[in-house]
């Protein structure tokens with residue numbers, strides 16, 4: 001890892017000792033404070049990066065899969081949607097990306113920087129994805145074309161949204177690859193996805209998602225990686241989101257991961273957000289019995305493994 005990226009183990013060890021996690025008020029004197037927080041404190045009104053209002057998703061039989069969900073991702077913050085498998089996290093993120101599977105019915109409003117995405121055509125969605133909202137999936141093959149070199153894919157993304165030359169686009173792309181700490185970026189630019197390791201492809205996907213500085217949705221982005229690579233990738237993502245002052249909706253079933261990354265946590269269960277608030281409040285004073293269970297589980301994992309990482 002690069003020298004300025006905080007290692008999981010070091011970070012967790014110190015957090016476990018202090019009983020707090022970065023991103024919370026307790027760390028405010030030591031951490032980078034996003035500009036938007038300062039502006040919000042000063043009373044300046046800002047559009048939410050993403051706002052979900054009364055989102056309902058039903059299957060073809062009318063069964064409710066996501067029920068009346070509302071939440072707000074503020075500019076410059078990381079909002080973790082935390083919940084067990086099947087709770088509706090991925091469907092929520094797919095709704096925001098305009099990628100709901102056929103046969104599902106959606107109601108409610110999705111606003112991106114104030115723009116309601118409700119009745120966009122597929123053509124309009126293509127203009128938005130990558131430019132205004134980027135996504136990091138669990139499996140890079142969901143986003144990377146197997147038959148195109150990495151440099152071409154990143155360059156194409158930039159060319160499809162910005163008035164730049166192919167040369168400029170690929171220069172920017174290569175710069176982004178170095179920001180995700182890939183070595184020998186000239187070689188990576190010419191490589192095909194199957195020639196890179198899983199961890200390298202995940203970094204390429206992060207580079208692609210962050211390239212045009214959109215709002216970012218990360219859906220269990222490291223679940224398919226081994227423990228060490230997972231820790232490196234999460235640490236890198238956290239660092240870049242802070243450095244670039246970007247907003248991220250991070251989807252996870254892992255309470256330890258949420259406690260490491262989140263400014264705000266929404267706990268999702270059976271299609272509903274049952275509790276949400278600042279990470280400090282949710283982890284320190286959970287109200288719902290289910291959230292209390294999650295917090296007890298987190299404490300046990302920290303105690304038993306010394307807070308050693310995302311799969312601890």
Ligand SMILES: Nc1ncnc2c1ncn2[C@@H]1O[C@H](COP(=O)(O)OP(=O)(O)OP(=O)(O)O)[C@@H](O)[C@H]1O
Nearest residue numbers: 059065083084085086087088089090091092101253
């Ligand atoms: N295309 C679909 N058609 C019908 N039901 C679906 C479809 N996709 C998901 N579901 C159902 O919707 C519910 C929520 O699924 P979702 O994938 O959002 O859960 P999740 O919280 O992301 O879980 P996981 O982490 O396992 O992906 C589940 O009961 C799932 O079976």
